[in-house]
Amino acid sequence: MNQAVHHVTSTDAVGSIIARFVRVPFTDNSGLAEIGLDSMSLVRVVVAFLPDTGQEIDAAALAELRTVGELRGWLLSVAAAGGETP
Amino acid sequence: MTAPLTTPVGTRPDPAPADAGPGWRAPLTETQLGLLMVHRTVAVPHLYNVVAEATLDPGCPHERLRAALAEVLAVQPALRMGLLTTPQPHAVLVDPPTPDALPLSDEPMAPGDWERAHRAAVDRLSRATFDFAAPPLLRAIHLRTTTGDRAALLLVAHHTVFDGYSLRPLVDDLNAALAGTLDAGSLRPKRERALRGELLAQQAAAGTPEVEAAAVAMGERLRSAPATVLHPGPGRPTETAFTGRRAELPLGAELSAAVDRARVELGATPFAFFSAVYSAVLARHSGNTTVTFGSPLLSRRTVGSFDLCGFFVHTLPLVFDVDWRVSFAEHLAGVAAPEVQSVKRRVAVSFNRVVRHAEPDRSSNRNPLFAAMLAMQDSTEVRPGGAVWALREHGTGTAKFDLWLGVTPTAAGWLLELEYDPELLPEPVADGVLRSLREAVGAAAKDPSTPLAGLFSDGSGVPEDDGRHRPPPVPGLDGWFRHTARRLPDAVAVEDPAGRLTYREVDAAVDAMAAGLRRRGVVPGQVVGLTTATLTDTVVAMFAALRLNARYLPLDLGLPEERLAYMTRQAECRLVVGEGAVPGATVLSPAEVAGDAGDAETVEAAGVADGTNGVAEEGAAGQPGAGYVMFTSGSTGRPKGVVMSEGPLLNLSAWQLDALAMDEGTRFLQYAPLGFDVSFQEIVPTLLVGGTVVSREPADRRDLPAVVRRIVDGDLTHVYLPVAALRPFVQAARSAGAGLERVTTVCVSGEQLVVDREIEDFFAERPHLTLINLYGPTETHAVTTQRLTGAARGWPSHVPIGVPVHGVTAQVIDRTGHLAPPGVAGELLLGGACPADGYVNDRERTDERFVPDPYGPPGARRYRTGDQVLGDADGTLIFLGRDDDQVKIRGYRVELGEIEAAALAHPRVREAVAAARGEGAERHLLLFVRLAGPAGAAGSADGVRRELAALLAERLPGYMVPGRVLPVDVVPTTGNGKVDRPALLATADALIARLEAPPDPDVAAGRPDDPLQAQLLELWAELLERRDLTLDRSLLECGAHSLNVLSALTRIEQRFGARIAVLDFFRAPTIRELARLVEAEVGAAAAGAGPAPNGATT
Structure with a gap:
């Protein structure tokens, strides 16, 4: 993750899902609370991203996520562990 | 109606449960x-109803809504789920109902009927009751105007199948x-599988080592x-009807x-922000600096569960330390946000x-875990474009918690x-919470x-005085x-066994003695000791x-010499009138003082001749030098000499004459030792009004029959008696x-008054008697009365200290430093006319306790x-205890008097004294009782002890039930007539050893003495997988939960066909008590009055 560049990241799969729930521009460095992604919206992002309805979400890990970048990394790793990527 | 907990005939589960369709089981x-x-414990079957309202497009015809709702039930299996508890707890599904x-x-x-019909519908749904074995656990009403301009779907679901989040999938499916656009046929099996998957995931996650840790x-x-107890105080109900406002x-x-600007700037979620605010409000209103509240957290685990209705919530406790000095921002960042974060990490733990x-x-x-709740309600937003x-x-008119705060984002802002x-928080108290919030x-x-x-301001005004x-x-x-003596010269002023003195005689004797004292150099403000x-x-x-504008200092010759020496030295008292020897002072008999006065000379004359020598002119206002010095009998450290002046004493006297209805016919018993300020109230106001002060003697103070x-x-x-003598x-x-x-009039003071039947x-x-409970430290005069x-029957057992006397401002200052809102405990500060000058020759301790009064005029002190x-809902003051020796057991403030009052309800108990001993978690309660009847009747005392234990368990919350009841022959008292708890506690170990010396071998082994006990023992041994259970050991200690x-x-x-209330079990969780409960229940059923066995609904 490049700390210096505030590149817009809403063009990939994760980013475009986040963009559905957020009304302000954001980067990987954006804090989730700062861009208004509350815990309920966060759950909706996760549910929208993960295709396997039987897959479990680790709520404790979810609670640790602070930035868009962390959310992206976590989603990709969970999806990979679930055996599929969107 | 109560729900059956047995499997209905015809739905016996298959051995191999299916994950969809018939045979679904989870x-x-x-x-x-x-x-x-809880449903079984609480006698409010609708306590856990969730009532929601969807405002509907009024253009939607009823039949279409009916068909749509039927489809929703088809794809939301939780809404067709039944909950069964035998043979093992499990869930089953029924087929979707037809429309x-x-x-x-x-x-x-008609449109005009909307409000009334809407209220009635909400009320009806709020009170709906459900049979857990007969789904759907849901009822709905389609409310609509015939003019087609307004419509709503009101629905109630039982919480066991529906949490707050469920509103979201429910509305999404209803809209579809x-x-x-809802494809019910293909969704139904998917959703049934998803629900079962979620329930299995919940089960698998419930008992992992991480969750357990x-x-x-x-x-x-x-x-x-x-x-965290809101509106604490004696007599607080331990059970309520769960009515909610x-x-x-x-x-x-x-x-x-x-709010949103601040929390975004602080990088906080709404949950953390409102937790920070709420914890401060609860800290203020509970008077604690550590507060606990619960919060429901979404505990859904699988991705698919987020499309489901269901009950996947863990309500978990959050604990906050509140430091009043730190900024809100620091509290949020340093305490609230980390606590919220921590509980989210532990969301897999069930309540x-x-x-x-x-x-x-x-x-x-x-x-059992928390009295207060914070619920973030974030599932009521709806997406535009739907029906x-x-x-x-x-709200359903119920309150599951003493206080619940719901926070909902709405289009108009935060709600x-x-x-x-209201049984726990009367409306004025709840209003105070709302104001603080x-x-x-x-x-x-x-x-x-x-x-x-x-963050807070004054929560109430200074209470008004009684105007007497x-x-x-x-x-x-x-x-x-003197004014009165001139008016009634021949009236009797004082009576003691030696004889009577009229007002004229007393006035003349005062004159003579004052003259003698003055000649011996007594000047205004000087302290003169009394051992008369x-x-x-x-x-x-x-x-x-x-009369000399001097102060009298009562000296009790029974005190140790060292203490008397300290008192005279501290008060600079060199002259004593009376008898005996006082270290550091000259003692002169009254005759010696008055005798050398010279023939016709009177002080009045001397005063006229020599106005500079400070004899009080009649009419001289509240002389600063006049009054008394009294030493408080502090239990630790040096005693403090309180310097009381004429201003407060005049105020007290003027109040007392009116409040105690005193007049020339008043005959006031002089009971109190002179060293207690009560003696002033017995003597001086009586002589101001023209009444008679009557000596207690020859009766001994402790001989109440005499x-x-x-x-x-x-x-x-x-x-006027000490409380302990009443x-x-x-x-x-x-x-x-x-x-x-x-x-x-019977007055009492000195400690908390607890009355019983x-x-x-x-x-x-004796309805002509008024009992007046007075409160007031030596540092002020009596300041409040009840x-x-x-x-007027129905006395509170813990009698309030009441309302302030005339001229006194009684301020309850809470932990935030402001006047406490109604129902909030705080320190009592006393201002207005009552405070003494301070402690004699002790500037430091005076400044510490006598402080500026911002609520009084400039220069005022309190x-x-x-x-x-605490000030109750109607402003009456209730004494809770000293700051420094509050009795707390397992965090609960315990009112010893309340335990004593409960014990006194037993006919054999003459006196009861509760006391606490041990520290921290070891701290426990003992009850000492003096029993009526022949002393040493050991057998009967044992019976009384057992009866008392049962009686106390029935009347008091568990944390207030004393661990042991110890009979004693006498209840010792201290010098000033208060119960001597330390002396009692010192005898406790010996008493316990004596009581428990001859062990009953059967009881010690815990062997059952009847077949029912044996069967119950067997049942529990099986359930807990333990062989070491005994009849009297708490099952909770052995793993029951x-x-x-x-x-x-x-x-x-x-x-056995006996339905035992859960709460009854928890009150006395032993095999012996359980057997007793079962017997009582079976007996009642046999008499034809009890419930039918096997959980048949009644």
């Missing part, structure tokens, strides 16, 4: 089981069904935190924007599991709602750097006395000191058959009592 969650348990069979009623109406940690944290606090657009490890008091029907236009939840139980949110949002204490006052004819005590032996000499010496004879024979009208007085008067017809009955039989008469009190208790009680019901 485990219940711990949380669902917990709720079933016609839906529990949905169509209620069209109404739009014709987190539950242990949460339990430990809760055990070490004090209980709601109050709304919409923050409005402007404040809501400020029941925390209860298991927190080992809370289970004797109440209230929530559902808006969504909201309704805060308080729901409270409003000001704290505002201050936190506008300036997060505000210290926590500064008889204005003095002249503004000085001695002047007033008779009441007459005492009265004369007191007024002689006052005192009663003196009261009757002496035609006394006013009696019961012996009442018993003595009853034994003597004394009607006390001449007495009008015996005392109340005594006054009811009046009771037998004509005295910090160190006493915790809310979930296996439910199983045990279900089995007992099946085997």
Whole structure:
């Protein structure tokens, strides 16, 4: 993750899902609370991203996520562990 | 109606459960089981109803809504789920009802009827009851106007199948069904599989080592935190009917924007922000600096569960340390946000599991872990474009918690709602919480750097005084006395066994003694010691000191020499009138002082001749030099000499004459030792009004039968006793058959007054008597009173200290430093006319306790009592205890008097004293009792002890039930007539050893003595997988908890036909008690009055 560049990241799969729930521009460095992604919206992002309805979400890990970048990394790793990527 | 917990015939589960379609079967969650348990415990079957309202497109015809709702039920299996508890707890599904069979009623109406019909519909749904074995656990009403301009779908679901989040999938599916886009056929099996998958995932996650470790940690944290009790105080109900009231606090657009700005700036979630505010509000209103509240957290695990209705919530405790000095921003960042984060990490832990490890008091029907709740309600937003236009939840007229705060984002901004139980929080108290909440949110949002204490302002006004006052004819005590002496020269002023003295005689003797004192160099403000032996000499010496604008200092020759030396040295007292020897001072007899006065000379004359020598002119206002010095009998450290001046004493006298209805006919018993300030109230006001002060002697102070004879024979009208003497007085008067017809007023003071039936009955039989409970430290005069008469029955056992006397401002200052809101405990500070000058020759301790009074005029002072009190909903002050020696057991404030009052209800108990000993977790209660009847009747004493234990368990919350009841022969008292608890506690170990010396071998081994006990023992041994259970050991200590208790009680019901209330079990969780309960229940059923066995609904 490049700390210096505030590149817009809403063009990939994760980013475009986040963009559905957020009304302000954001980067990987954006804090989730700062861009208004509350815990309920966060759950909706996760549910929208993960295709396997039987897959479990680790709520404790979810609670640790602070930035868009962390959310992206976590989603990709969970999806990979679930055996599929969107 | 109660729900059956057995499997209905015809739905016996298959051996191999299916994940969809017929044969679907899944485990219940711990949380669902917990709720079933509460359902069985609490006699409010609709307590866990969730009532919601969807505002509908009024264009939607009823039949279309009916068909759509039927489709929703098809794809939401939880709404067709039944909850069964035998043979093992499990869930089953029924087929979706046809549209016609839906529990949905169509209620069209004229537009004008909307409000009424809407209220009635919400009310009806709120009270709906469900049979857990007969799904759907849902009812709905389609409310609509016939003009087609307004429509709503109101629905109720039982919480076991529906949490707050469920509103979201429900509305999504309803919108889709109404739009014709819901593919019910393909969704139904998917959703059934998803629900089962989620329930299995919940089961698998429930007992992992991580979850267990987190539950242990949460339990430990809760055990070490004090209980957050709102509106604490004696007589607080331990059980309520769970009635709820709601109050709304919409923050409005402007404040809501400020809240959001502040929390985004601080990087906090709404949950963390409102937790920070709420924890401060709860800290203020509970008087604690550590507070606990619960919050429901989404505990859904699988991706698919987020499309489902269901009950996947873990309500978990959050614990906050509140430091009043730190800023709101620091509290949020340093305490609230980390706590919220920490609980989110532990969201897999169920409430029941925390209860298991927190080992809370289970004797109440209230929530065992927390009294307060914060619910973030974020599922009521609706997406535009659907047939559902808006969504909201309704209160159901119930309160599961003492106080519940709901926070909902709405289009108009944040909506805060308080729901409270008015039995615990009367409306003025709840209003106070709402005010605190409003000001704290505002201050936190506008300036997060505000210290926590500064989020609040004064929560009430200074209480008004009682307005009782008889204005003095002249503004000085001695002047007033002389005024009366001239008016009634031949009236009797003082009576003691030596004889009577008229007002003229007393006045002349005072003159003579004052002259003698003056010649010996006594000047205004000087301290003159008194060791006078008779009441007459005492009265004369007191007024002689006052006549010289000097102070009298009572000295009790019974005190150790060292202490007397300290007192005279500290007060710079070199001259003593009376008898005996006092170290550091010259003692002169009254005759010696007055005798050398010279023939015709009077002080009055001398005063005229030599005005500079400070003899009080009649009419000289409240001389600063006149008054007394009294030493407080501090239990530790050096005693403090309180310098009391004429101003407060005049105020007290003027109040007392009116409040105690005193006049020339008053005959006041002089009972108190001179060294206690009560003696002033007995003597001086009586002599100001022209009444007679009557010596207690020859009766001994401790011989109450003799005192009663003196009261009757002496035609006394006013009696003032220490609290500890009231019961012996009442018993003595009853034994003597004394009607006390001449007495009008009985005053008591000195410690917390606890009354019981015996005392109340005594006054009811003598309705002409007024009992006045007075409160006031030596550093002020008597400052508050509560009046009771037998004509108005229903006395509170813990008698309030009442309302301030005239001229006194009584301020209850809470932990934030502001005047406490109603129902909030705080330190009592006393201002206005009452504070003394301070402590004699002790500037440092004076400045510490006598402080500036910002509520008075410039220069005003107030005295910090160190006493915790609270103003009740109607402003009456209730004494809670000292700051420094509060009795707390497992975090609960314990009122010893309440335990004693409960014990006194037993007919054999003559006196009862509760006391606490041990520290921290070892701290426990003992009850000492003096029993009526022949002493040493060991067998009968044992019976009484057992009966008492049962009686106390029935009447008191579990944490207040003493561990042991110890009979004693006498209850020792201290010098000033208060019960000597340390002396009693010192004998405790010996008493216990004596009681438990001859062990009963059967009981020690815990062997059952009847077949029922044996069967119950077997049942529990099986359930807990332990062989070491005994009849009297607490099953909770052996591993019983809310979930296996439910199983045990279900089995007992099946085997013995006895339905045992869960709460009854928790009150006395032993095999012996359980057997007793089963027998009582079976007996009642056999008599044809009890419930039918096997859980048949009644």
